[in-house]
Amino acid sequence: MIDVVYFAWVRERIGVPREQIDTTAATVMDLVTELTAREDRYALAFSDLDSLRVAVDQELVDFDAPLVGVREVAFFPPMTGG
Structure with a gap:
């Protein structure tokens, strides 16, 4: 199980701030592929990977x-400052 955390507009599109995912994904991209196959809201959230960062x-x-041994994956838009 991996904790997946969503921030900002990613959270708004998916509709939850975090969830536990039982996954066999080997990489972050594999996890994204699994998530986008779930429902349209995930596909929308991950439709433009250039506008996302991952931790x-x-x-x-x-x-x-x-993702071997990973406990948490977080998705968020790039940070801006001012």
């Missing part, structure tokens, strides 16, 4: 990052 166990990673 694995609170460290920024690329979508090809492995």
Whole structure:
């Protein structure tokens, strides 16, 4: 089981702030593929990966990052400051 956390508009599109996923995904991209196949709301949230960032166990990673031994995956839009 992996905790999957959604922030900002990703959370709004999916409709939940977090969920536990029982997955066999080897990489973050595999997890995204599994999620988008679930329902349209996931497909919408992950439709533009260029506008998403991902963190694995609170460290920024690329979508090809492995999920072996991972406890948490978080998806969020790029941060902006001002």
